[in-house]
Amino acid sequence: MSTSPLTEKHCAEDLPPSIGASVVVNGRYLPPPEDEDGKLWVRTSALVLKDAQTLYEMWRNVEAAPRWQEHIVNVVETGATTSRWSMKTSNEDDAKVISWESEVLADEPGVRIAWRSIGGESDNAGEVIFEEAPNGVGTVVTVLQEFRMGKLASTWETLVGRHPKQAVVENLRHFKALAETGEIPRTQLDPHGDRGVIGNFKRSSYGETVPTPTGGN
Amino acid sequence: MGLVEEVGPEVTNLKRGDRVVVPFTIACGNCIFCKKKYWAACDNTNPNAHLMEKAYGYSGAGLFGYSHMMGGYSGGQAQYVRVPFANVGPLKIENDLPDEKVLFLSDIFPTGYMAAENAQIQPGDTVAVWGCGPVGQFAIASAFMLGAARVIAIDRFQERLDLARSLGAITVDYSEEDVSVLTALKDLTGGVGPDSCIDAVGLEAHSNELQGIYDVVKTALFMETDRPSVLRQAIQAVRKGGTLSIPGVYGGLLDKVPFGAAFGKGITMKMARPTCTTTCSRCWSALRRVRSIPATSFLTTSPWNKPRRCTKSGVTKKRK
Numbered sequence: 285m286s287t288s289p290l291t292e293k294h295c296a297e298d299l300p301p302s303i304g305a306s307v308v309v310n311g312r313y314l315p316p317p318e319d320e321d322g323k324l325w326v327r328t329s330a331l332v333l334k335d336a337q338t339l340y341e342m343w344r345n346v347e348a349a350p351r352w353q354e355h356i357v358n359v360v361e362t363g364a365t366t367s368r369w370s371m372k373t374s375n376e377d378d379a380k381v382i383s384w385e386s387e388v389l390a391d392e393p394g395v396r397i398a399w400r401s402i403g404g405e406s407d408n409a410g411e412v413i414f415e416e417a418p419n420g421v422g423t424v425v426t427v428l429q430e431f432r433m434g435k436l437a438s439t440w441e442t443l444v445g446r447h448p449k450q451a452v453v454e455n456l457r458h459f460k461a462l463a464e465t466g467e468i469p470r471t472q473l474d475p476h477g478d479r480g481v482i483g484n485f486k487r488s489s490y491g492e493t494v495p496t497p498t499g500g501n
Numbered sequence: 502m503g504l505v506e507e508v509g510p511e512v513t514n515l516k517r518g519d520r521v522v523v524p525f526t527i528a529c530g531n532c533i534f535c536k537k538k539y540w541a542a543c544d545n546t547n548p549n550a551h552l553m554e555k556a557y558g559y560s561g562a563g564l565f566g567y568s569h570m571m572g573g574y575s576g577g578q579a580q581y582v583r584v585p586f587a588n589v590g591p592l593k594i595e596n597d598l599p600d601e602k603v604l605f606l607s608d609i610f611p612t613g614y615m616a617a618e619n620a621q622i623q624p625g626d627t628v629a630v631w632g633c634g635p636v637g638q639f640a641i642a643s644a645f646m647l648g649a650a651r652v653i654a655i656d657r658f659q660e661r662l663d664l665a666r667s668l669g670a671i672t673v674d675y676s677e678e679d680v681s682v683l684t685a686l687k688d689l690t691g692g693v694g695p696d697s698c699i700d701a702v703g704l705e706a707h708s709n710e711l712q713g714i715y716d717v718v719k720t721a722l723f724m725e726t727d728r729p730s731v732l733r734q735a736i737q738a739v740r741k742g743g744t745l746s747i748p749g750v751y752g753g754l755l756d757k758v759p760f761g762a763a764f765g766k767g768i769t770m771k772m773a774r775p776t777c778t779t780t781c782s783r784c785w786s787a788l789r790r791v792r793s794i795p796a797t798s799f800l801t802t803s804p805w806n807k808p809r810r811c812t813k814s815g816v817t818k819k820r821k
Binding site for chain 1: 511527529530531532533536544545546547548549550551552563569572573574575583585586
């Protein structure tokens with residue numbers, strides 16, 4: 285924790301230490317960071333009824349990420365802390381695939397993982413923390429993710445699929461379903477009649493066209 | 502309700518040919534809400550959870566044959582239905598009770614039964630039920646099962662009121678001239694009001710009062726989404742400190758709900774979609790215990806194939 289020059293005043297407060305994805309610092313609720321300077325931030329959390337170590341191991345197994353992360357095509361470990369990620373940029377089968385190298389910055393088994401991209405076609409960083417729920421039942425998984433992306437690009441993605449922030453929320457939801465039940469329920473393969481112009485627009489803008497990850501191999 | 506045609510590799514408690522009832526709420530069985538037996542609030546079964554989160558704050562379970570907000574699952578009344586988490590939801594029927602008795606365990610019987618449970622009925626209580634459709638009928642039967650001494654049923658369709666009377670209820674036809682529901686309920690309770698009120702109508706209520714026109718206009722202009730005339734009436738009608746149970750579905754934003762009356766009388770309001778899977782098993786034991794379940798009579802007495810007098814507009818005329 286850094287010492288603030290303000291502490292010379294008797295009523296001064298300590299500057300917050302680097303707290304990563306934490307939601308509570310010194311008993312106070314900390315709101316998520318605001319978007320600025322071309323950086324988007326998203327923080328989301330889920331109560332998962334599994335122990336922290338199991339969830340940590342699931343998250344740390346990066347090569348299995350395509351099972352529960354939307355649009356991720358494959359992930360290859362390239363070293364002890366590095367991996368190569370490939371991601372589709374839209375829902376079409378022949379969609380453009382972008383890729384980037386990722387590096388694990390902090391790795392505390394059962395507690396937290398922090399990462400950042402180190403070159404490639406995506407500029408992102410993130411942290412996930414695993415904390416026991418206040419009543420001891422389950423683990424609160426909190427993800428803080430940051431990425432650089434223009435407003436135009438994020439608006440376009442919202443129209444044709446999901447806002448990238450929402451994708452982080454959905455990925456955590458898939459992670460929770462997979463951890464708790466061993467599968468990720470989906471309805472995209474259900475038969476249905478013609479939904480018409482408005483129905484199809486809604487489907488697309490609500491993100492229903494983004495293929496739900498299968499949860500399996 | 503039907504026969505199992507095929508099972509997935511991890512389904513352990515069902516096999517091809519089993520006779521099952523599948524609740525319309527889809528539950529994973531493993532999340533915090535399923536563990537608390539609140540299956541309709543399952544965290545994991547709604548693939549479109551973000552839509553419901555926007556509207557309701559949190560998402561509930563996926564439902565067969567509901568809107569896309571509840572997951573967009575194909576309906577359970579099709580010839581074949583795909584049942585996710587088949588180890589959790591389906592109730593195996595292993596005796597010779599006829600289909601038409603157990604059919605309603607998938608939705609309306611648990612809905613009506615949970616409505617009666619939510620009404621917090623004490624032995625000897627008077628219960629008023631708005632709406633004598635299937636859910637209302639089951640609410641009436643369940644209210645008697647849970648100890649109600651008198652049940653007052655409110656509707657405007659003769660065949661429904663006849664069925665309600667056959668279950669032992671006193672009926673009020675609100676479409677009759679000179680009938681005011683609030684006055685009728687006071688008259689039938691010595692001015693005290695019903696101990697519990699059950700709104701088995703919900704957002705598509707019809708009214709023959711001025712508020713009926715008001716709601717039609719406001720919903721047409723998208724200034725409210727639901728027509729809450731029964732809710733308003735039930736809040737007015739319930740006795741001081743009484744309980745209002747709401748199994749009737751409400752979807753969005755309601756206008757002119759007399760919340761001051763609810764507060765001023767200190768009433769309790771309980772509402773929910775049924776937590777089917779658990780309510781189902783309580784209904785199941787009730788079904789085996791009690792003979793006067795209205796189930797079969799729906800199929801035999803209700804002329805579903807006839808065009809209904811139900812008007813889409815939400816306003817009904819007084820009958821002379």
